[in-house]
Amino acid sequence: MSIVKRVVVAAPLIALFALVQSPAPVLASDGGGDGGGSGASYGLSNSTTRSVVKILSRGGDRCAEQPKVYRFDCYRWVYRRAANKLVGNGAYSEAQEALEQVERRLEAVVAQNRDTTQPNRRRALETYTPVKPASVPRVKREAVRAMAQAETVLLRSAPNKQEHYARIAQAVNSNKVLLRSALLPGGMIRFANRLITGFLRQI
Template structure:
């Protein structure tokens, strides 16, 4: 009994390190980062939810840059965790798609928008429909990447995918409102 208690005491006194499914990565302090944790997944989900809320609150011509920056932040939040590599890849895909949209349809006549300490570039108003279609495709592909995951990371990726996919309905409803508004005026 004494030996068992001593083992427990020794284990508790040792520095704690997280175990990752792949190679763990050291952080700035040199300790090992825990991967596949509810904390990390919750952080990513929060970045996506709060970012989506912010993006929906600004005019639609700025939303594409807002979402681009949101997916960039989401990717950065998991960049130190090798187990979240596929999530990082999915976020990067959406970010690149939106970057291409901004490059293809810049609105140089409209000033950038500052909101919550960030600056968003507009696209041309007549490009919103085609830009939305490209965004939806990229988001659907990102959701597919996340949902194809196997193993222990799957449950974490499913949580993230539910948020990535949830913005689709909001974008569609905004487009529908624009179409209806155009027909009424």
């Protein structure tokens, strides 16, 4: 067999071998799954949304247990951690900005009303700055307003993002409601909620 004929016969086999050996194409996630495993998860995903909601919910509960003068800076840390979870993920860019806006507003109002007569309060790697007791109502109004605005932004998201953004908005709303109730005189709503919860657990 001539060299030319050998090349003609071998060419299809070489092409087939190259096709088999080449890696499968990587397809972008459609956003409907739980996101990636070991690496960063990009696009809308249940795992990312759940993670942000968990940070906001559990963080809000812990902040509610802080003395009221430290509570607002505690929330600032919560919103920082939640926003950081979305860094680099364009699908959550509006959510990240909404959470960062809450963080910035809390940082500003805490700095403006800082109580220099009391020490900072440490929790793990976080440090909470106290506000003046007399400033608590003013700071609370600003915090609630910031959370309400973030909630509005999240609920006005594009249709393809509404399912995930609405879940984050619900967690922000829970923080807002908890913050309001925790600062009522005597904490009556929180006390009532605990009584009801304890009663339901016994049923």
